[in-house]
Amino acid sequence: MNTITTFAGFTLGLAAVFGIAVATGAAIGPEPNEPGHDSTTHRNSSTSDDAGPADLPGGMLATDHGYTLRLDTPQTIAAPNVPVRFRILNRDGAPVTHYLRSHDKDLHLIVVRRDMAAFQHVHPTLEGDGHWNALLDLTRAGDYRVFADFTPEGGDNLTLGADLRVGGVYDPRPLPAAASTTTVGGYTVTMDGDVIPGQSSKVSLSLQRDGKPVTDLQPYLGAYGHLVALRAADLAYLHIHPDGHPGDGVTPAGPGIAFQVLAPSAGDYRLFLDFQHDGVVRTAELTLTVAPSARLAALEPAHTEYDHPETAPSGHSH
Structure with a gap:
């Protein structure tokens, strides 16, 4: 590879x-009220x-x-x-x-x-x-x-x-294929939810260890999960925070961590999830492919069999 x-x-x-x-x-995502931050x-x-x-x-x-x-x-x-x-x-x-x-x-x-x-x-x-x-x-x-x-x-x-x-010696690597599941340190992380470009989309990242849901996540940086997403084409930076926060009385400590994600465009994104369990912070990595929205696809010009000059009949040009 x-x-x-x-x-x-x-x-x-x-x-x-x-x-x-x-x-x-x-970058957009709900976060707790803090000085200098929108809620x-x-x-x-x-x-x-x-x-x-x-x-x-x-x-x-x-x-x-x-x-x-x-x-x-x-x-x-x-x-x-x-x-x-x-x-x-x-x-x-x-x-x-x-x-x-x-x-x-x-x-x-x-x-x-x-x-x-x-x-x-x-x-x-x-x-x-x-x-x-x-x-x-x-x-x-x-x-x-x-x-x-x-x-x-x-x-x-x-x-x-x-x-x-x-x-030093540089070893460039291709972007891993898009997948909804990854593993890190004995934990399995699964992502659910569809991301639509240009609008806030809810996704959930769920954790299991040894086939059992993790329900006792520990707060890390004021949340049960900290997610960074980067667009593969240009490293456009999305810094996303989860719905709710520890101690609010409604946010569970797992297995799912819900995030609001605003992807600026269709394309591939690399996601990095930091979470803490049993006193150790781990980082899970996933590739997400965001498909063009139906609205944007409808705005694209339609292609015909005459789009290529070599296939156009006499009297038509590209």
Whole structure:
């Protein structure tokens, strides 16, 4: 399944293999009331004059809404424990040092290789001068996208993205086939529900272990599950949270975790579900194919037997 190729230094050839994502996505999902957050959605909202294009979601830009994600070292060498330092800068170029806590953390760092064969969700530490520090497992060489999900004090929730290049032997992998079931660490995770592009769709991810439903999930980051979805074509970032939250009196601790998903378009998406059970956090991965909606399909031009010039009879042209 793996095709091994040489990843020699940081050359222009590498830059040609890995592009910078420039397409779109979106993020939405119910979450508990928190300072600086809408009670039902998790997305970038803008009222500033220097905001990015309205149709671009969080994560596609390194600078957005007056804030910038700045990696101290955007290139490194493959290794198991790589220190990564970065800052969030405001419109004046000064480091941001005060944040509003969201889902138990001041900042969530999502790091994914561009073929999505490597994924991490970590929580760096903040220094007094505004530097964030994280240790990343970068044993697999390649180009990575780094997403910083945060809410600056007095501002709106943002997700900024930057590229991180990791030198070494690169082994690009194809996207796994779409499937409704996957396994991780002895757990089976099954997804139910259809996702319709352009509208909020409810899906449920259910967990079993040894053939028995898991009904005693433990809260992780203020929820029973934490889901990140990335569009395969361009790494458009969807950060989705489940319906309800622990302690609300109505949300069960499994086996199913319900999410509201807003996919911006048809296409393939890679889903990463973090959940905690027996004191261990695990990440289950699934590929989801979102089919075009019937409404969008109806708007597409109809094809006829004369769509190709070589098959058109005399008197017709393409």
